[in-house]
Amino acid sequence: MNLTDADKRKLDGGEGPAVQHAMEHLLKMGEAFDAEEMVDLHTVHVFSDYRTVGDGGVNFYENLVDLGGHISLPSSCEPMSMDRNHNDQFDWPEGYEEGQQKIVDALATLGVQPTFSCTHYLNANVPKFQSNMAWVEGNATGFANTVIGARGNREDAVTSPLAGIARRIPKYGMLDPKNRTGDCLVEIDPNLIERIGGDGRRTADYEALGAVIGDFAYDRIPVVTGLPDYMQNEELKALVTACSPAMTTTLMLLVGISPEARTLEEAFGGKVPKDVDTIQVTEDDLREMYGQLEQTTKEDVDIVISGCPFKTLQEVQELTEQLGEQKVADGVKFYIFTDRITFNMAKDMGLVERIEAAGALLTTDTCSWCMPVETMFGPDKVIASDSMKMRRLLAGDGKPTWRYGTLTDVVDAAVTGKFKPSRWN
Amino acid sequence: MRLSDSDKRKLDGEEGPAVRHAMEHLVKMGGAFEAEEMVDLHSCHLLSDYRTMGEGGLEFYEQLVEWGGIMRVPTTCDPMSMDMKNMDKFDWPEGYPEKQTRISDAFRDLGVALTFSCTPHLGHNVPKFGENLAWVEGNATGYANSVLGARGNREDSITAPLAGIAGRTPKFGLLDPENRVGECLSRSIRTSWSGWAATAVGLAIFRHWE
Amino acid sequence: MSETITLHGHPVSRGVGEGEALVCDKPLSFIAVGISNEEGIVRIDKHPLNGQSIAGKVLIYDTDIFSTGGALSMYTKKTIYKTAPAAVIWRKAHNIGAGGTIYAGVPSMDQIEEGLPWDLISTGDWVKVDSEQGIVEVTKKS
Numbered sequence: 001m002n003l004t005d006a007d008k009r010k011l012d013g014g015e016g017p018a019v020q021h022a023m024e025h026l027l028k029m030g031e032a033f034d035a036e037e038m039v040d041l042h043t044v045h046v047f048s049d050y051r052t053v054g055d056g057g058v059n060f061y062e063n064l065v066d067l068g069g070h071i072s073l074p075s076s077c078e079p080m081s082m083d084r085n086h087n088d089q090f091d092w093p094e095g096y097e098e099g100q101q102k103i104v105d106a107l108a109t110l111g112v113q114p115t116f117s118c119t120h121y122l123n124a125n126v127p128k129f130q131s132n133m134a135w136v137e138g139n140a141t142g143f144a145n146t147v148i149g150a151r152g153n154r155e156d157a158v159t160s161p162l163a164g165i166a167r168r169i170p171k172y173g174m175l176d177p178k179n180r181t182g183d184c185l186v187e188i189d190p191n192l193i194e195r196i197g198g199d200g201r202r203t204a205d206y207e208a209l210g211a212v213i214g215d216f217a218y219d220r221i222p223v224v225t226g227l228p229d230y231m232q233n234e235e236l237k238a239l240v241t242a243c244s245p246a247m248t249t250t251l252m253l254l255v256g257i258s259p260e261a262r263t264l265e266e267a268f269g270g271k272v273p274k275d276v277d278t279i280q281v282t283e284d285d286l287r288e289m290y291g292q293l294e295q296t297t298k299e300d301v302d303i304v305i306s307g308c309p310f311k312t313l314q315e316v317q318e319l320t321e322q323l324g325e326q327k328v329a330d331g332v333k334f335y336i337f338t339d340r341i342t343f344n345m346a347k348d349m350g351l352v353e354r355i356e357a358a359g360a361l362l363t364t365d366t367c368s369w370c371m372p373v374e375t376m377f378g379p380d381k382v383i384a385s386d387s388m389k390m391r392r393l394l395a396g397d398g399k400p401t402w403r404y405g406t407l408t409d410v411v412d413a414a415v416t417g418k419f420k421p422s423r424w425n
Numbered sequence: 426m427r428l429s430d431s432d433k434r435k436l437d438g439e440e441g442p443a444v445r446h447a448m449e450h451l452v453k454m455g456g457a458f459e460a461e462e463m464v465d466l467h468s469c470h471l472l473s474d475y476r477t478m479g480e481g482g483l484e485f486y487e488q489l490v491e492w493g494g495i496m497r498v499p500t501t502c503d504p505m506s507m508d509m510k511n512m513d514k515f516d517w518p519e520g521y522p523e524k525q526t527r528i529s530d531a532f533r534d535l536g537v538a539l540t541f542s543c544t545p546h547l548g549h550n551v552p553k554f555g556e557n558l559a560w561v562e563g564n565a566t567g568y569a570n571s572v573l574g575a576r577g578n579r580e581d582s583i584t585a586p587l588a589g590i591a592g593r594t595p596k597f598g599l600l601d602p603e604n605r606v607g608e609c610l611s612r613s614i615r616t617s618w619s620g621w622a623a624t625a626v627g628l629a630i631f632r633h634w635e
Numbered sequence: 636m637s638e639t640i641t642l643h644g645h646p647v648s649r650g651v652g653e654g655e656a657l658v659c660d661k662p663l664s665f666i667a668v669g670i671s672n673e674e675g676i677v678r679i680d681k682h683p684l685n686g687q688s689i690a691g692k693v694l695i696y697d698t699d700i701f702s703t704g705g706a707l708s709m710y711t712k713k714t715i716y717k718t719a720p721a722a723v724i725w726r727k728a729h730n731i732g733a734g735g736t737i738y739a740g741v742p743s744m745d746q747i748e749e750g751l752p753w754d755l756i757s758t759g760d761w762v763k764v765d766s767e768q769g770i771v772e773v774t775k776k777s
Contacts, residue, residue, distance in 0.1 A: 028737045032647040032728065052704035054672045056711025060738075078704075123548040128572050136703035147553055148573070156706035156734030173730065218662075219698060219727065230467055232499065233551060248662060248700050248729050259554040259574060295680075313538050313549055314499050341548070348509070349539045369668070369702075393701055394668060395680035 001030045001170065002037045010166060018069030022162035029159055030170030039171045043127050043150075044073050044164035045120060045135035046112060047157035048080040049370035050099040057157070058099055061106035064161065071164040075112045076120035078137060079310070080104065081370040083363050085343065090366075091376060110161070116365040117339030119310040121148070122233060124341060129259055132175055134163035138244025139237060139309040139389070141174075145251040147236050149259035151175050154243060154250040174251055180260060181221065181269035182253050185278040186213050188226035192283050197235060200322055200408035201423065203306075203315070206238035207388035208289040208404075209281070213239075214246025216279050223253045223267040231257060234315055241309060245392035287424040293391050293404035294421070301384045303377060303400070304328075304414040306407060307337030308367055308387035316346045316362065320354050322411045328359035329417035336360060337367040360414065374398045384413040426455045426595065427462045435591060443494030447587035454584055455595030464596045468552050468575075469500035469589035470545050470560035471537060472582035475525045476506045482582070483524055486531040489586065494535055497592035501540040501550040502532060503562055535586070546573065557600055559588035576600050638775045642755060643748045644724070646766040647733050650742035652722035653763035656773075657692040659683045660753040664701035665709040665735060672711045675718030693762040694720040695752045699729035709735030722764035724752045724771065742766045 003011065011027065013020040030038065047053055053060070082100045083090060108114065115124045118137050127133055127144045133152030135141050144150040153173040155163070163169040173179060188209075196205045213222050231239070236257070243250040253261035261267035268276070306319065319336060328334045336355065338346070343364045346352050355362045368377070373394050377383070381400040385391060386409070391402045405413070405421045413419040428436065436452065438445040455463065472478060478485070507525040508515060532539060540549050543562050552558055552569045558577025560566050569575040578598040580588070588594040599605060661683055664670070669679045675690035684696075690712075699705060709732075713719035719741055725732060728745040736743040744766045749755055756762060759776040 025734075025738055028648070029730070029734060032733050032737065033730065047704050047707055049704070052667045052702065053707035054667065054711030054715060056672075056714045057707040059714065060707060060710060122551050126547045126551055129554070129574065138703070149554065153730050154703050156731040157704045157708075158706040158710065158738040159730065159734040160703070230465065230556070232467075233553070236553075244701055244703075248698055257553070257555075313540075317536070317538070345538070345540060345549070349533065373668075392680075393666075396669070396678040396682070397685065398678055 001027065001035055007038055007168060010168070016068050018064055018067035018165050021067055022069070022166040023168070025159065025162050026166055026168065026170055030172065033170065033172035035170035035172040037171055038168040039132050039175060041073060041134055041163050041167050041169045042131040043125055043133050043135070044071055044075040044160060045125060045133070045137060045140060046075070046077050046107070046161045046164065047136050048078040048103060048107065048116060050081040050096055050103060051370050051372055053103070053157065055099065058102045060158070061103055061110070064165065065106050065109045069110055069165045071111045071161065073164055073167060074125055075164060076115040076117065076125035077107055077112050078116065079118055079367050079370050080116050080365055083366045085364045086361065089361060090371070093372060093375060115339060115341070117310055117341065119237065119312065119339065122312055123339070132169060134160040134169050136160050138250060139241045141250040142240030142243030142252070143237055145174055146240050146254060146258050151177070151180070180251060182223035182267045183220035184217055184222050185276050186216060186222050186224045187278065187280045188224065189280060189282040190226060192281065192286065193226060193228055195283065196286070199318070201406040202235050203238045204386040204404070204406040204423065205286065206235045207241050207386070208286050208293070210239040210242030211246045211388050212281055212285045212289050213252065214242030217247045217249065219248045221249050221251050221253060223255060223261065223264065225255045225264060227254055227257060229256060234312055237309055241389050245389045283424065290404060290421070290424055293388060293402070295395060295402045296382060298382050298401070299418045299420065300382065301332065301403065301413050301417060301419045302381040303383045304332060304334045304410050305337070305368055305383055305385040305387060305390060306410055308369065308390045310367070311336060311338040311342065313342050313345050316342060316351055319407065319411070320351045322407060323355065323358045323360065326358060326415045328414045332414055332417050334360035334414040335368070336362045338362060338364065340364045368394060373400055384410045384419040386410050426452060426460055429463070432463055432593060435593070441493050443489055443492035443590050446492060447494070447591040448593070450584065450587045451591055451593065451595055455597065458595065458597035460595035460597040462596055463593040464557050464600060466498050466559055466588050466592055466594045467556040468550055468558050468560070469496055469498050469585060470550060470558070470562060470565060471500060471502045471532070471586050471589070472561045473502040473505040473528060473532070473541060475521055475528060478582065480524070483528055485583070486528060486535070486586070489590065490531050490534045494590045496536045496589040498589055499550055500537045500589050501542065501545040502537050503541070503543055505529070505541050557594065559585045559594050561585050570599055576602070576605070637777045640755070640773045640775070642771040642773065644744040644769055644771060645746040646744055646769050647728045648736035648741060648743040649766050650740060651763070651765045651767060652693070652742040653761070654691050654693045654721035656695060656756050656758055656760040656762045657684065657687060657689060658695040658753050658756055658758045660697055660751070662698055662700035663696040664699060665705040665712065665732070666702045667708045669701060670708070672708055672718065673716050675712060675716070689720045690718040692720050693722045693724065693764060695724045695756055697726050699731040703731050705731045706735035706738065709741070710739045713739035713741060722762070724756070724764065726751060744769065744771065747771065
């Protein structure tokens with residue numbers, strides 16, 4: 001890899017041991033992916049939750065602090081295994097609070113903004129067209145690459161803070177403009193677009209559509225045609241959530257929406273390849289995906305979850321309207337996940353009061369992903385959710401069973417205790 | 426101005442008095458700037474502070490509420506004449522908190538997210554490339570147009586909420602892609618400037634007083 | 636005597652490691668929720684390796700899926716619970732797997748020249764990964 005004089009100084013320890021340690025790792029990463037050079041980094045988003053990173057993650061961050069590491073770039077961090085506003089509402093396992101607090105302290109010392117959010121790109125760490133990012137979190141890198149035209153891989157939890165400390169990153173994958181063109185084509189049927197989304201349905205519909213696209217694309221970059229001329233941030237957030245539970249890449253080129261896909265030709269780098277692998281997506285595909293995301297036909301639900309990725313203020317407003325004057329059924333827990341920035345605004349707007357009066361809980365800083373659901377919820381529980389990502393990531397032996405539906409479906413399930421899927425029947 | 430059938434229905438009052446009122450104003454605005462048509466609106470940002478809008482502004486918003494107005498697009502709002510968390514630190518003139526609270530109440534009824542921020546583009550109302558805005562606030566429209574490639578004039582504080590209620594706005598000024606090209610050249614801009622600095626430059630179409 | 640074959644590939648995390656092969660042709664994630672850090676056992680809905688332990692194995696799968704946190708989950712498996720694999724071979728490396736194996740010091744390789752790794756290596760084979768040299772030695776299970 002070609003290193004600049006400044007890179008070499010960093011590698012030789014000229015900027016201290018933390019930067020040196022970071023550069024050593026970045027050099028190995030660059031070589032593993034045959035990067036030719038490093039580029040300046042502009043924004044960082046790092047991992048936080050103790051459930052995932054464990055004591056190894058604590059040691060990793062504390063070591064960076066001991067080495068004198070500091071992240072001076074605009075930064076943010078993922079949700080964590082703690083809700084600082086509602087600690088009494090959750091039964092975290094022994095040792096979690098201590099472990100999580102060590103990570104919180106280390107991140108603070110490193111200079112990371114304590115956002116504890118997976119949707120920071122909409123409220124705290126907004127990247128720009130062609131910004132170079134070292135971000136963890138699939139929905140965030142998906143949105144930033146796809147909608148904003150910023151550049152970054154779905155960076156791993158080790159490389160991201162190290163790149164932040166070094167302020168450099170190997171130019172590989174999505175950081176290299178020449179890799180940012182389509183590999184396959186997804187054509188959305190106009191009849192589907194006519195029926196997709198709408199009040200109370202947009203999140204689940206677009207997450208399911210994203211999963212169809214993502215399963216097809218897998219490790220390729222999909223070019224997508226036929227989407228509506230305009231899509232709201234929340235709809236796009238739902239669509240790109242597939243970048244992690246479905247596809248391993250993190251850029252969808254949405255023709256007419258993505259700044260790098262103003263035309264079909266531009267999305268393919270100038271010319272559409274003759275025999276490009278293509279699928280047409282119809283209503284049947286969405287119906288099938290909804291079916292695939294259901295793990296059971298049991299109607300009785302114990303837990304209802306909404307807000308993965310975290311809810312925006314507009315989505316909290318929408319959910320509050322859906323709840324209206326209804327009350328959550330006895331014996332059912334209704335968790336709605338968002339970050340502290342959005343929670344505080346929702347509180348000032350009187351939304352939190354209305355949600356709590358209904359018997360639901362708007363959490364801060366955390367989500368079920370950051371919890372050991374095996375013990376905190378239990379394997380015998382049935383969860384209804386409008387989150388395709390939670391459903392895909394948190395299912396398996398020893399874990400709860402999942403049902404998938406629209407926001408309206410899951411709000412109804414919270415209120416009645418019964419899940420009755422209404423969509424695409 | 427060419428109006429679509431749905432524009433005409435709105436103008437004829439089929440979607441209620443607030444939408445009709447809004448469309449009447451928007452048609453006049455479009456006429457004044459020789460817009461050929463209206464475009465769909467995607468995002469709104471409104472003026473909030475009582476100090477600026479005074480009694481007239483308050484009545485304007487309350488009238489919109491009375492007519493059943495509701496914002497059809499994601500809408501945020503500018504800073505206001507009150508710090509709810511530090512009321513004792515400021516000596517607001519007589520009547521300010523009451524009037525400001527009435528504005529907030531009207532916003533709540535209109536469906537405005539109570540962000541009270543002049544940097545909505547960096548939190549809670551992040552616009553996208555090619556999106557149509559009806560935003561007040563120069564630094565925000567500057568950033569949204571210059572850095573994000575969204576499209577919107579530095580809309581006035583009457584047209585912005587009315588466009589939000591109608592869900593439409595006349596295609597004039599920076600809403601029309603034809604007008605989004607340079608007119609003068611500044612050679613001094615350093616490429617390494619951050620977006621925040623670029624905000625200050627805006628679209629670099631500063632005019633001197635003369 | 637068992638058959639031994641030598642394969643060639645592209646080094647990702649440099650080092651030498653050996654163990655019994657655990658093979659699938661699907662994507663996988665080291666994330667704690669999918670493979671518990673404490674036990675190293677795969678618990679992912681409908682995954683072909685569901686219920687299997689990865690600890691000390693030479694793990695072969697397509698590429699990384701799911702959370703980017705997989706890298707630090709891998710580091711915790713290696714440094715705290717000793718449940719990390721001895722080495723990893725992918726069809727194609729994802730940066731999540733690369734970052735985790737590089738930092739944790741678990742040898743890893745991708746892009747085997749002779750073909751797809753799951754066509755050449757079976758679960759139960761003894762595999763030595765030398766990613767310093769870019770060589771994989773496979774002793775087929777007799």
